[in-house]
Amino acid sequence: MHKTVVVIPNWNGEDSIEDCINSLLSQTVTIHIIVVDNGSIDSSLEILDKYYEDKIELITNDKNKGYAGGVNQGFRRAIELDAKYVAPFNNDAVADSKWLESLVSCLDKNKDIGIATSKILNESGKTIDSTGDYYTVWGLPYPRGRGESDINKYDNEREIFGASGGASLYRVEVLQKIGLLDETFFAYYEDVDLSFRAQLAGWKVEFVPESIAYHQIGATSGKIKGFTTYQTMKNLPLLLVKNVPRKYLFNVSWRFLLTKTLFLGRSITRGNGWSAVKGDLAATYYLLSAFRKRRVIQKSKVVPDSYIWGMMIHDLPPNARALRKLRSYWWKLKGN
Numbered sequence: 045m046h047k048t049v050v051v052i053p054n055w056n057g058e059d060s061i062e063d064c065i066n067s068l069l070s071q072t073v074t075i076h077i078i079v080v081d082n083g084s085i086d087s088s089l090e091i092l093d094k095y096y097e098d099k100i101e102l103i104t105n106d107k108n109k110g111y112a113g114g115v116n117q118g119f120r121r122a123i124e125l126d127a128k129y130v131a132p133f134n135n136d137a138v139a140d141s142k143w144l145e146s147l148v149s150c151l152d153k154n155k156d157i158g159i160a161t162s163k164i165l166n167e168s169g170k171t172i173d174s175t176g177d178y179y180t181v182w183g184l185p186y187p188r189g190r191g192e193s194d195i196n197k198y199d200n201e202r203e204i205f206g207a208s209g210g211a212s213l214y215r216v217e218v219l220q221k222i223g224l225l226d227e228t229f230f231a232y233y234e235d236v237d238l239s240f241r242a243q244l245a246g247w248k249v250e251f252v253p254e255s256i257a258y259h260q261i262g263a264t265s266g267k268i269k270g271f272t273t274y275q276t277m278k279n280l281p282l283l284l285v286k287n288v289p290r291k292y293l294f295n296v297s298w299r300f301l302l303t304k305t306l307f308l309g310r311s312i313t314r315g316n317g318w319s320a321v322k323g324d325l326a327a328t329y330y331l332l333s334a335f336r337k338r339r340v341i342q343k344s345k346v347v348p349d350s351y352i353w354g355m356m357i358h359d360l361p362p363n364a365r366a367l368r369k370l371r372s373y374w375w376k377l378k379g380n
Contacts, residue, residue: 048075049127051118053111055082057135065096067139073148078121080114083107110230119224127216134210136260146255147213158218158247161207162255173259176251177206177236178357183284183300185236186361204251205355209235211257218247228330232275233283240287246346270319273311277323285334286341289349306366
């Protein structure tokens with residue numbers, strides 16, 4: 045039995061995969077490393093075969109199944125191995141030597157915590173990438189602390205809404221009960237969706253500041269023009285439809301529709317209009333299946349709606365500058 049499995053989804057990661065795996069081989073706890081290659085056409089497989097043949101388990105795909113599809117293959121393998129914990133880890137990230145030890149310790153000590161997430165810094169270690177994920181009443185998730193230079197600001201362990209899929213640890217028991225990543229998402233916000241489902245099912249998510257990883261932000265997604273725009277427009281509606289409790293569905297939905305309209309307009313002005321439109325059409329295509337999934341998720345919910353509402357952030361994300369300006373203008377018209 046492998047107590048802890050780490051899953052690395054890889055797609056054309058020749059520039060970063062060695063540093064990633066080496067950092068995991070240097071962890072202070074024993075782990076089983078699984079690399080899921082999503083049809084790489086660079087030298088990734090040569091690197092993996094040459095340097096890590098006896099040190100990792102390699103799963104290869106003929107095509108790119110996305111972050112969600114690739115990680116799910118690793119999750120299923122971890123279940124087969126009877127692992128207790130499984131950690132997805134980005135191929136463009138590097139782990140501190142005690143990254144995993146700190147997460148394992150958290151879950152070992154707290155049986156009601158289903159997911160433990162790390163302090164993720166940018167590759168230089170000078171700014172924050174994520175200290176866990178928030179979900180707002182505007183239907184917009186965002187990584188806590190992203191872009192901030194005070195890396196010691198978030199040094200207290202605490203409950204958080206969601207865990208970053210780039211460097212977090214999940215109880216296998218949680219995945220067996222609520223299901224794996226939703227492969228419809230392909231990439232982006234599938235980790236927020238999984239955390240949301242865990243919260244609804246009564247599992248806590250904990251931020252562990254002693255667990256540190258370093259991430260090259262956008263190293264993978266930046267290789268495809270319009271990818272982030274398309275995935276954002278496709279996935280955010282699905283995230284909302286599946287998970288927001290009925291009591292608050294209208295309150296979140298009208299705000300989100302305003303947000304989506306502004307995002308579409310901004311995408312057009314920045315030359316990504318077609319990517320945004322395609323993403324919106326894809327969301328419409330998947331909407332019926334999202335409602336089917338919603339019925340299952342909401343039926344198995346064990347926490348009160350007020351708990352989820354209390355966990356949400358009742359404000360806009362810090363980087364939603366256009367929406368903040370519009371809101372300020374509205375308040376002025378109302379005389380507030």
